[in-house]
Amino acid sequence: MTLYLRVISYIKPYWRHLSLAIFLSFLFVVLNNLSLWIAVDFIKELFSSEYISNSEVITEPSALPVSLGAGQSIYNKLNTAIRSVLVRENRVATLKMVCFVIFITFFLKNIVHYIHSLVLNYIEVKIVVNLRRQLHRVLIYQPLRFFDRRHTAEMTSVVFNDVNAINNVLHQNFGKMITAPVQILTNIVILFLISWRLSLFSVLVIPVSGYVIIKIGQGMRRRSRKVFQQIADVMSSFQEAMSGMRIVKAFSSEQYEIKRFAKRNDEWFKKTFRANKLKFATSPLNELLLVLIVVGLLWYGGNQVYANTGIAAEDFIRFLIFLFAIFQPIKDFSGFNNVIQNGMAAAERIFQVLDQETEPVVPAGAEPVLPGGFTTNICFEQVSFSYNSGESRVLDDVNLDIKAGQLVAFVGPSGAGKSTLLNLLPRFYEPDQGRILIDGKNIREMALPELRSLFGIVTQDTILFNESIRMNILYGRPEATEPEIIEAAKAAHAWEFIRQMEQGLDTVVGEKGARLSGGQKQRLSIARAILKNPAVLIFDEATSSLDTESERLVQQAIEQMHGRRTVLVIAHRLSTVQHADNIVVMKDGRVADTGGHDDLLSRSPLYRNLYENQVLKS
Numbered sequence: 001m002t003l004y005l006r007v008i009s010y011i012k013p014y015w016r017h018l019s020l021a022i023f024l025s026f027l028f029v030v031l032n033n034l035s036l037w038i039a040v041d042f043i044k045e046l047f048s049s050e051y052i053s054n055s056e057v058i059t060e061p062s063a064l065p066v067s068l069g070a071g072q073s074i075y076n077k078l079n080t081a082i083r084s085v086l087v088r089e090n091r092v093a094t095l096k097m098v099c100f101v102i103f104i105t106f107f108l109k110n111i112v113h114y115i116h117s118l119v120l121n122y123i124e125v126k127i128v129v130n131l132r133r134q135l136h137r138v139l140i141y142q143p144l145r146f147f148d149r150r151h152t153a154e155m156t157s158v159v160f161n162d163v164n165a166i167n168n169v170l171h172q173n174f175g176k177m178i179t180a181p182v183q184i185l186t187n188i189v190i191l192f193l194i195s196w197r198l199s200l201f202s203v204l205v206i207p208v209s210g211y212v213i214i215k216i217g218q219g220m221r222r223r224s225r226k227v228f229q230q231i232a233d234v235m236s237s238f239q240e241a242m243s244g245m246r247i248v249k250a251f252s253s254e255q256y257e258i259k260r261f262a263k264r265n266d267e268w269f270k271k272t273f274r275a276n277k278l279k280f281a282t283s284p285l286n287e288l289l290l291v292l293i294v295v296g297l298l299w300y301g302g303n304q305v306y307a308n309t310g311i312a313a314e315d316f317i318r319f320l321i322f323l324f325a326i327f328q329p330i331k332d333f334s335g336f337n338n339v340i341q342n343g344m345a346a347a348e349r350i351f352q353v354l355d356q357e358t359e360p361v362v363p364a365g366a367e368p369v370l371p372g373g374f375t376t377n378i379c380f381e382q383v384s385f386s387y388n389s390g391e392s393r394v395l396d397d398v399n400l401d402i403k404a405g406q407l408v409a410f411v412g413p414s415g416a417g418k419s420t421l422l423n424l425l426p427r428f429y430e431p432d433q434g435r436i437l438i439d440g441k442n443i444r445e446m447a448l449p450e451l452r453s454l455f456g457i458v459t460q461d462t463i464l465f466n467e468s469i470r471m472n473i474l475y476g477r478p479e480a481t482e483p484e485i486i487e488a489a490k491a492a493h494a495w496e497f498i499r500q501m502e503q504g505l506d507t508v509v510g511e512k513g514a515r516l517s518g519g520q521k522q523r524l525s526i527a528r529a530i531l532k533n534p535a536v537l538i539f540d541e542a543t544s545s546l547d548t549e550s551e552r553l554v555q556q557a558i559e560q561m562h563g564r565r566t567v568l569v570i571a572h573r574l575s576t577v578q579h580a581d582n583i584v585v586m587k588d589g590r591v592a593d594t595g596g597h598d599d600l601l602s603r604s605p606l607y608r609n610l611y612e613n614q615v616l617k618s
Contacts, residue, residue, distance in 0.1 A: 007347050010130065014123045018178075021123070024116040025179040029186050031109040036325060037082060038101055040318045075193040075315075117175060124170035128163060134354060135159050141358035144428045148387065153236035158353055161231055162346035165224075169343035173332075180329040187326040194319045195311050198301055223275035224345035230268040237261045275342075297323070359427075359448060374454065374535050376439045378402040378425070378566075383434035385420060394420045396589040398434070402582070404535075407558075407567045409577035411610060412586035418570045421586070422538050425568075426452045456529030460541040462521040464513035469498055470505040472513075472524055476532035484531060491560060492527035493553040494520070523553065536566045574611050583607070 011018060086101065088094045139155055191199040241257045301316050311319070380400040386393045395417045402408050410418040423429055424436060427443060436443045443451055456476070464472050473485050480488075485505065489495040497520055501507045513521040529537055539558060555576050558567060571577040578597040585593040585600065585607045593604040600607040 003344060003347060003351070006351065007344070010127050011123065014126065017119050017123050021116055021119045021175075021178055022182070024112050024119065025175075025182045026186075028109055028112045028116060028179065029183045031105050031112065032183070033186060033190065033322070033325075034082075035102060035105040035109065036321055037318070038086065038098060038105070040314065040321060078193070116179075120175045120178070121171075124167065124174055127170060128167045131163050131166060131350065132159060135163070135350065138354055138356060138358060142356060143359050143430075144423075145387070146356065151232075151236045153239045154232045155353070156239075157232035157235050158349050161235075162349050165346035166343050166350070169339050173339050176329075176332045180332050183329045184326055187322050187329075190322050191319060191326075194315050194322070195301075198297060198311070198319055201297065201300065222345075223271065224342040226271045227268065227275055227345075229349075230264070230271050234261070234264045234268050237264050374404055374439045374566075376404055377437075378404075378536075379437040379440075380421070381435050381437065383421075383424065383431045383436060385424065385429065385431045385433075387429075393432075394589050395424075395431070398589070398591055400584060400591055400594070402566070402568070404566055406581040407569065407579075409580040409583045410568070410570045410586060411574060411577065411583060411607065412592070413610070416586040417589040418586055419540055422540065422568060422570065425536075425538070426455045426457070453532075454535045455538055456532045456534035456536070457538045458522070458525045458529050458540065462513060462518075462525045464509050464516075464521055464524060466508065466511045468503075468506045468508050469501075469524060472509060473505075473527050473531055475528055480531055485527075488527045488531035489524075491530050492523045493556060494523035494527045497523075519553065526558075534565065536568060539567070539569045541570050541572045574614050585610075 086094060086097050088097055135158065139159075188199070237257075237260055241261065297320070301311060301319065379402075380398050383395055383398040384393050385395040398417075398421060400421075410421065412418055420429070424431055425443070427448060430444070438446075438451075438454070465475070470485060473488060474480055482505070486495060489498055498504060498507075507515075509515055509521075509524070513524070516524070526539075537558075558569060558576075559579070569577060569580070577583060580597070582594055583597060583600055584591060585604055587606055592606050593600060595604070601611060
């Protein structure tokens with residue numbers, strides 16, 4: 001029930017629109033029922049023996065049905081009122097009036113239906129837009145640890161497939177979910193007015209049908225949940241193959257990827273088909289129940305008409321018409337539960353994401369950070385960290401002091417914890433123990449946007465967006481002017497290749513910068529970081545995958561930053577950091593040694609071994 005209430009809470013802001021939709025549904029049902037009522041009167045007048053010829057006037061109104069109590073009395077009054085409008089002095093005049101009224105009722109009914117559809121569609125689309133916006137916001141503010149545990153395709157599936165399932169529930173059934181109950185209740189009232197005995201017999205199908213609907217719906221939600229999870233696996237397999245196409249082809253793994261995708265796709269087929277087998281059983285079962293009721297009514301009511309007791313032929317025809325008119329809403333209603341359970345399975349997954357705790361963007365009592373720099377130092381005090389509880393520590397009791405304005409290099413074997421250490425600075429991850437201070441302030445007590453404004457980061461895996469070069473450089477500072485963009489590009493040694501392009505800064509780089517070389521992408525990434533004008537520039541193995549010429553240009557860009565801001569470099573090649581103010585040597589998650597290049601060569605066996613393996617043997 002909590003889940004249903006939470007879904008309904010998304011409709012609550014649009015209660016005015018919903019109230020209008022309910023009113024329009026009632027009006028639609030009234031007009032629809034009026035057209036059915038008139039249809040019976042039309043048949044009666046068409047074959048009535050009360051007219052002698054087309055030109056002769058009516059001698060007496062049609063005989064009214066036998067009174068069967070208060071309900072029948074109301075029915076008689078209603079019937080008389082409608083006939084007084086329709087019946088004229090002869091057949092032709094009556095036929096004209098009937099045709100006119102039928103046209104008017106259908107005309108008004110369709111206008112009402114159009115407005116009703118617009119109002120409901122406004123609610124539907126607004127709910128979907130709000131859901132996607134909330135999901136996107138929650139995911140954007142998730143810590144990186146969240147994405148380490150989940151595949152991108154899973155989150156994509158939730159935001160699009162699961163929200164689409166909610167959209168399908170609303171788009172295909174929201175209007176019917178409002179109209180069907182109104183139509184069912186209205187028709188039941190009319191049926192009881194015509195004959196309460198026949199009506200009691202008819203409504204026996206409702207509790208039986210309801211039980212069938214509920215039991216099938218329970219199975220539908222379980223199976224739908226499995227279907228949504230499976231489609232996320234299918235998307236994951238597809239996305240990985242597409243994004244890793246170079247590796248797939250390099251290892252001739254096309255057949256492996258085809259089989260992997262086919263296996264997951266076949267699993268989706270099995271789970272979807274099982275769910276649909278249950279879904280498709282709902283309509284036939286309910287229709288069978290309805291037919292049993294109809295057959296019983298035809299036998300019982302037909303005998304009453306033949307015996308001329310209880311109900312007139314005209315009323316029995318009207319009763320059957322309104323009874324048949326109620327069948328489709330009941331069938332629709334039985335189908336709603338299957339669709340709703342499918343939507344509830346999607347809603348469960350959506351709310352699991354929405355309930356994730358986001359990063360504490362602005363902690364209570366957060367101290368302001370002046371954008372543009374710090375003045376003293378960055379200090380790591382007994383910092384320890386592991387990616388998952390119970391696993392071995394990636395960082396273990398790290399103590400380190402970094403002076404403002406220095407170029408500090410971090411070296412060490414793979415897995416030593418270099419990248420992890422610097423990822424703690426902008427609080428991509430939180431240390432398990434210890435603290436990190438900037439100018440004596442604990443970064444846990446700083447607002448995240450202001451803390452991260454201190455850093456410009458260039459990673460080994462360059463991230464560019466499928467936008468123009470201009471937009472990629474502007475990403476961290478969208479208000480920058482074109483001269484500032486060009487200055488940043490020159491500082492990153494990127495302007496040389498940008499100006500040679502036909503569209504210059506407006507050149508679109510393609511997905512992940514596919515239209516640029518590795519060196520060009522990295523220099524754009526550096527330009528983006530420089531334009532942000534941060535106090536600290538972090539280069540995370542920014543030259544490790546570049547050719548010699550690109551490495552030289554990137555290295556020049558890094559050296560030009562020296563002295564103007566603090567620069568932290570994770571070095572893959574030690575030859576590029578010999579002139580660093582301080583070199584931090586790391587091993588097994590600890591700081592093994594610090595110092596200058598010559599000093600470390602003379603007293604650090606680990607650094608000397610790294611240097612000799614890379615430089616002297618190259």
